[in-house]
Amino acid sequence: MLTKTFLNYVRAGYALLWVKSAEEARVLADFMNQVFSSKIKNADDKEEVYTTYVWDVIDGVVNYTLLKKSPEPERVTDTKSKVFGQIVSQTPGAEGSYVGKGDQGLLSPLSWLESKADDNIILFLRDFHTYLKKDCEQWHIISRKIRNLLPTFKSKGKVLVVVAPTVDIPIELEKEVTVIDFKLPEREELKIILKAVCDSAGAPYPDGSKGTEDLVEELVDAALGMTIVEAENAFSVSLVEAGKFDSSIVRREKALIVKKTGLLEVVEAHESLDDIGGLENLKDYLLSRKDTFTKEAKEFGITPVKGILLAGVPGCGKSLTAKAVASAFNRPLLRLDMGKIFGKYVGESENNMKNCLDLAEAVSPCILWIDELEKSMAGNKPGSAQEGHETTRRVFQLLLTWLQEKKTDVLLVATANSIASLPPELLRAGRIDSTWWVDLPDAVQREEILKIHLRKVKRDPAKYKSLKEVVDKTEGFSGAELEVLIKEALVHAYTKKHKELMVEDIIETIPEITPISKMQSKEIEAQHRDAKDRGIKDASKSHAVAKAPVGDMKRKVNFPGAGAAASSGPIVAG
Numbered sequence: 410m411l412t413k414t415f416l417n418y419v420r421a422g423y424a425l426l427w428v429k430s431a432e433e434a435r436v437l438a439d440f441m442n443q444v445f446s447s448k449i450k451n452a453d454d455k456e457e458v459y460t461t462y463v464w465d466v467i468d469g470v471v472n473y474t475l476l477k478k479s480p481e482p483e484r485v486t487d488t489k490s491k492v493f494g495q496i497v498s499q500t501p502g503a504e505g506s507y508v509g510k511g512d513q514g515l516l517s518p519l520s521w522l523e524s525k526a527d528d529n530i531i532l533f534l535r536d537f538h539t540y541l542k543k544d545c546e547q548w549h550i551i552s553r554k555i556r557n558l559l560p561t562f563k564s565k566g567k568v569l570v571v572v573a574p575t576v577d578i579p580i581e582l583e584k585e586v587t588v589i590d591f592k593l594p595e596r597e598e599l600k601i602i603l604k605a606v607c608d609s610a611g612a613p614y615p616d617g618s619k620g621t622e623d624l625v626e627e628l629v630d631a632a633l634g635m636t637i638v639e640a641e642n643a644f645s646v647s648l649v650e651a652g653k654f655d656s657s658i659v660r661r662e663k664a665l666i667v668k669k670t671g672l673l674e675v676v677e678a679h680e681s682l683d684d685i686g687g688l689e690n691l692k693d694y695l696l697s698r699k700d701t702f703t704k705e706a707k708e709f710g711i712t713p714v715k716g717i718l719l720a721g722v723p724g725c726g727k728s729l730t731a732k733a734v735a736s737a738f739n740r741p742l743l744r745l746d747m748g749k750i751f752g753k754y755v756g757e758s759e760n761n762m763k764n765c766l767d768l769a770e771a772v773s774p775c776i777l778w779i780d781e782l783e784k785s786m787a788g789n790k791p792g793s794a795q796e797g798h799e800t801t802r803r804v805f806q807l808l809l810t811w812l813q814e815k816k817t818d819v820l821l822v823a824t825a826n827s828i829a830s831l832p833p834e835l836l837r838a839g840r841i842d843s844t845w846w847v848d849l850p851d852a853v854q855r856e857e858i859l860k861i862h863l864r865k866v867k868r869d870p871a872k873y874k875s876l877k878e879v880v881d882k883t884e885g886f887s888g889a890e891l892e893v894l895i896k897e898a899l900v901h902a903y904t905k906k907h908k909e910l911m912v913e914d915i916i917e918t919i920p921e922i923t924p925i926s927k928m929q930s931k932e933i934e935a936q937h938r939d940a941k942d943r944g945i946k947d948a949s950k951s952h953a954v955a956k957a958p959v960g961d962m963k964r965k966v967n968f969p970g971a972g973a974a975a976s977s978g979p980i981v982a983g
């Protein structure tokens with residue numbers, strides 16, 4: 410069902426609307442259909458008739474009329490052309506046409522509408538947001554003109570509609586404008602596009618017969634987050650490239666489109682929860698929540714998890730877990746680069762954030778991964794330190810409000826090194842549901858991680874009987890450092906012309922790696938203490954004595970073997 414918002418505003422006598430969308434033709438087609446297919450009554454209960462015009466700097470003012478009056482959404486079912494605005498006919502040369510062509514004419518569409526004797530005219534303005542930006546010389550004249558005209562427009566049912574991909578309103582006009590968020594196409598619309606592509610290519614519509622049971626849903630899932638034109642292109646590319654509809658091609662096309670935003674990236678997550686050593690409590694939690702996203706769980710009254718925060722020591726598996734969550738929950742993973750959110754123009758950062766959240770909502774159900782969240786809290790912000798601080802606050806506020814109010818199925822997974830630098834409001838229940846402290850692995854976990862990475866280099870861990878010594882000598886190593894250790898040991902074995910990787914190769918490589926816990930012991934210890942003080946849950950199960958305090962690198966754990974024995978091993982002086 411398409412939005413009725415526009416019609417409501419027209420009925421209510423709003424004279425300046427700002428529609429946020431990159432899909433001009435879809436906006437126009439949808440809104441015209443609303444106006445033409447509904448009867449708008451005036452105070453005397455008489456039907457009002459609206460005429461619609463579109464202005465842009467190249468064509469000037471052009472009259473648009475619907476070719477066919479039909480209620481949505483049927484209007485777009487039969488042919489593809491109907492979707493893209495060809496349902497409207499352009500009538501250049503109609504009265505008042507070609508007003509305001511060229512740069513000199515930026516005020517003329519406004520003067521034209523002012524001069525029209527008729528009531529009830531809707532004028533769509535294309536690209537007008539660029540002329541309202543402060544780097545356009547005439548912005549203040551245009552803004553003044555609009556403000557002068559609005560009272561008359563209101564009384565005469567004249568409506569200005571700015572259609573723009575961003576919302577960037579000069580403060581002078583803010584109080585006068587009503588912003589309408591025109592969402593990206595939903596499932597039903599995408600199905601119509603798929604049907605249209607089939608029709609125009611002469612390909613059979615995947616009708617649910619054998620082999621295509623889930624194909625339509627898969628294709629539509631893959632296309633969520635695309636505009637109509639992008640979805641149409643992606644479906645067509647799939648037909649051309651594979652000779653059939655292939656959702657992985659559509660997903661690939663979406664990844665490219667999302668990447669173009671420069672802010673979000675679709676990450677192909679191949680990691681599973683089994684690729685994570687340790688973090689037992691966190692994995693249990695994730696597994697227990699996996700089924701709460703189903704329709705049945707919702708019907709049961711369960712609110713799915715909104716957000717998870719993973720904080721902790723670098724290289725211990727936070728980003729790895731974000732990827733594994735996407736695989737475990739079988740959802741696309743969108744990574745948001747907070748560093749790129751902050752732009753140099755006023756309002757740009759907020760706009761960027763809003764665009765990312767909109768896109769994530771359009772792609773939902775999905776995982777939105779904000780990596781290294783706290784890095785966005787400092788540095789590289791626009792203007793003065795104060796202004797930067799304000800921008801950061803506003804961007805965060807957007808995120809918090811979204812988390813609080815969101816109805817769509819987007820799970821936020823945020824990762825950070827320290828919790829202290831994050832705003833406390835974020836951690837409040839109802840936003841982030843659970844926060845986890847991801848610590849250095851203890852002996853049991855180190856052994857598990859070593860085995861995972863041995864397997865990754867195609868070595869059978871069962872053949873490495875004396876891994877215990879490696880475990881003992883790698884206290885303070887993070888998962889990432891253990892991974893590097895195995896990779897380096899492999900090089901070591903190869904250059905020493907050993908026939909196979911041996912435990913000795915791994916042991917001899919250990920001194921080449923200085924763990925970050927040694928280099929930054931004070932910082933990590935402080936963050937660790939802070940997490941404990943805040944009562945943040947440990948992502949890993951405690952294997953009693955196996956864990957030495959961070960930073961105390963002289964202590965050595967005497968690990969008597971894997972499993973239960975680990976809990977009784979004494980700590981001996983190193």
Ligand SMILES: Nc1ncnc2c1ncn2[C@@H]1O[C@H](COP(=O)(O)OP(=O)(O)OP(=O)(O)O)[C@@H](O)[C@H]1O
Nearest residue numbers: 684685686723724725726727728729858888889892
């Ligand atoms: N617990 C673990 N089990 C298995 N492998 C691990 C683990 N922790 C880290 N690794 C390995 O180290 C790599 C880097 O870890 P990851 O990027 O998840 O660390 P991080 O906690 O996000 O670090 P940072 O704070 O620096 O972003 C992983 O891709 C994985 O190969």
Ligand SMILES: [Mg+2]
Nearest residue numbers: 727728780824
């Ligand atoms: Mg990381």
